[in-house]
Amino acid sequence: MHNIKDLRKNLDYYKKKLLNRNYNLNIDEFVNLDKDNRNLISKKEKLEQEKKILSKSKNKANFEKSKKISEEISRLNKDQALNKKKLDFILHTLPNLALDDVPIGKDEKSNKLIKKFGKIRDFNFTPKSHVEISSNEIDFETSTKLSGSRFVVLKNKLALLERALINFMLDVHTIQYKYTEVSPPLIVNEDVMFGTGQLPKFEEDQFEIKFNNSDQRKFLIPTSEVVLTNLVRDSFTKKDDLPLRFVASTPCFRREAGSYGKDTKGMIRQHQFYKVELVSVVEPKNCLIELDRMLDCAKKILDILEIPYQIVLLSTGDMGFSAEKTYDIEVWIPSENKYREISSCSSCGTFQARRMGAKYKINNNNEFLGTLNGSGLAVGRLIVALLENNQNEDGSVTIPDALKKYMNNLDKI
RNA sequence: GGAGAGGUGGCCGAGUGGUUGAAGGCGCACGCUUGGAAAGCGUGUAAACGGGAAACCGUUUCGAGGGUUCGAAUCCCUCUCUCUCCGCCA
Incomplete structure (x- = not known):
């Protein structure tokens, strides 16, 4: 959400940037x-x-007059509330402004490749897709029966692999990069969803759940960014406590409305998937430094696992609603012969903090905090990438060294 | 699910119809004191919105909404959240 005073003063600038x-x-x-x-x-x-003056006079002669004024105020109040609602809707649905070094474009075609990392394997056989590699342990038949499309049942070694990857990533982020691990609720209320920008504009992407008979709406989190960022909502953080860095592994729930035809095969696009998420809360001036750091944390996972990837700077047309600058990490998927998004690291500046009422005190002034979020990484897609990049001609998959201790010391699955 | 208690400033906590934005304390900031620190003393310290270049001024806000009243933190109604006890349950 933007500062309305600033918006008012710089209408043309905002118009152009928007x-x-x-x-x-x-x-x-x-x-x-x-x-x-x-x-x-x-x-x-x-x-x-x-009215206040009349009331204080305690003069009965003024009471009648005061009553009339009350009625007039009540009328004005109603008008103003209606007007404010319209104004707020606009204000609440304006996306964040992109920073100046973000490439301008309509969509992902204008994204800018920053750098490629790792070596794409030269397969001396035709690489299979993850579904073909693990057809016994990635069970779509059963998941469809249980829950419908875009769900999956992982069994046996693949269930273990999911758990192993989560633990491995959490260890890297907590031990090496000093993130604070959090185990948050997966169900949140409307205000929290508003805070990070999922509402009101992207309601159709969310799973709303019937919780009880109260009017209070509840939603399944589409990413733990929502809960982790909102940890500082409606509060003042001490400057000395900054930066705050949180990491969590949670299931994420997404309607995937409007992506009916896309990625229907395999585990690339699911209604439910695990994701290890990084969130930082910083002084606004440190946002970009923190963004680089966060990107390093996410990259590190793929470096250790030795999976090839590339970093992309998203264009204005491809960025998320709350972001001012976003880097995607795209991982190599052999069966598709292309890179696919596995992480998105964004600085949101003070955009989310404004929505959340998240502040800190500096020189006795209250200022909004800077927030950042990034996947570190999406577990479902990491499973896909690992299976496909590490597959052998006999159908087995080699476990990277760093992951072995999380995989009961298995070399292959 | 049953019964009860309660939501007041950054935090704790007084306050039951009229200078109460709200006592007191903690915290924080500044100053005095000190060789330095602690303690002590003094002063200051809410937010949102509107107006203003600023100093500053105005309005609102005591969980939310509605009502009673000339006037509500205080009375009434509805909702909501938290806590305690009982029941049920992972």
Whole structure:
């Protein structure tokens, strides 16, 4: 969410920057709503002041007058509330502005390749897809019966592999990079979803659950970014406690609405998948330094596992709603002969902190915090990448050295 | 599911219809004191919104919404959350 005062002052700038993100701000509409809003507030305040004075007088002669003013205030209140709602909807659905070094473009075609890492294997046989490699242990038949499409049942060594990868990644991030491990709730309320930007604009992507008969809405988290970032919501963090770094492995739940035809085979796109997520809370001026650090943490996993990947700087058209700058890590998938996203590391500046009311005190002033999030990494896709990149001609898969101790010392599966 | 208690400032905690934005304490900031620190003393210290270049001014806010009243943190209603006990259960 943007600072409305800043927006008001720099309308043309925002208009232009938002256009880069495929958002066409209707300046006239915004200005009118904003003006009306403030006029209504001024009018109301004048009356309130008048009323206050009359009340304090304790003079019965004034009581009747005061009553009339109350009625007028109540009318103005209703108008203003309605007006504010419209204004808020605009404000709440404006995406973050991209930083100046972000490439401008309509979609992923304008993303900028930063660097490739690792060596793509030269297979002397035709590499199989992960589904072919582990057809016995990746069971879509049963998952479909149980839950429908885009779910999977992992069995045996593949279930072990999932657990091993999670533990391995958590260890790297907590021990080597000093992230604080968190085991958060997977169900959150509406305010929390608003805080990180999933609501109100992307409601159709979320799983809302019937929790009880109360009006309070509840959602399954689409990523633990939502819970980890909101750990600092509605609070003041001490400057000395910054930066905060959180890591969690959680299941993530996504409707995947609007991706009906995409990635229907295999484990690439699921309604439910595990993801190890990194979140940092920092002083805003340190966002970009932290972004580099976070990217290093995520890359490290693939370096250790020796899986080839590339880093891509996302263009304005491909970035997420809350991000000001995003790097994707894309991992090599032999069966598709291309790179696929396995991590997305974003700086959100103060955009989310504004929505969450997450502040810190500096020189006795209250300032909004900077927040960042990144996958470190998506477990489902990492399984796919590992199986495919490490497959052997006989159908076995070699376990990387660093993972062996998490895999009961198996060399191959 | 049954019964009860409670949501007040960064935190703790007073306050039951009229200068209460709200006593007191803690914390924090600054100053005095000290060789330095601690202790002690003094002063200051909420947020949101609106106006203003700023100093500053105004309005709102005591879980949320509604009601009573000239006037509500205080009374009434609805909702919500937290805690305790019992029941049930991983």
